[in-house]
Amino acid sequence: EVQLVESGGGLVQPGRSLRLSCAASGFTFDDYAMHWVRQAPGKGLEWVSGISWNSGSIGYADSVKGRFTISRDNAKNSLYLQMNSLRAEDTALYYCAKGAYYYDSSGYYRDVYGMDVWGQGTTVTVSS
């Protein structure tokens, strides 16, 4: 079974740091791009960051650039999000998501720039 399990969330004071982890199983982790997506309480989805299979391509939302760092350890089938200088507006449920890959008409298996497997999320609360 393809599964993503996030951990590392919790209550943290503004300005402090937190590191989220996502343990992947049931698929060949190092074949796929991975993403972090967050959802503030009662709000919509916000893409936070994404990383290619080999860490060669990384992107961040403007709202977290310079404060958050995404990384992966393919040997451990794990994705990480290091969150520094946390703010109240970072309070959210953080989802780990697997990049979606499908076969095209030529039989080529490629990234379709979507997210097809999601974890259940880990909650981050930034408050004094």
Next chain:
Amino acid sequence: QSALTQPASVSGSPGQSITISCTGTSSDVGSYNLVSWYQQHPGKAPKLMIYEVSKRPSGVSNRFSGSKSGNTASLTISGLQAEDEADYYCCSYAGSSLYVFGTGTKVTVL
């Protein structure tokens, strides 16, 4: 990176068709055929419903279809069913390893 614009809510009666719009810019929706749509029921993780504007993953009902014109993508749900009541989000690739989600639409089945 501004969120894509979706209507806050759309409703329809069982059996009807509804369409949700997703308006971006020439830097995201307008530049790439890489729009995806997600369904999210309360308290649940999102589910991929459409990728690359109009393609359905295996297991997704063919009542769901997608399209795009210019900077606006659309999701149509035909033969609306009670189980379709959920929040729906579009997402577009925006170049340089960046993505942007829509503001979300609550679908109500009357």
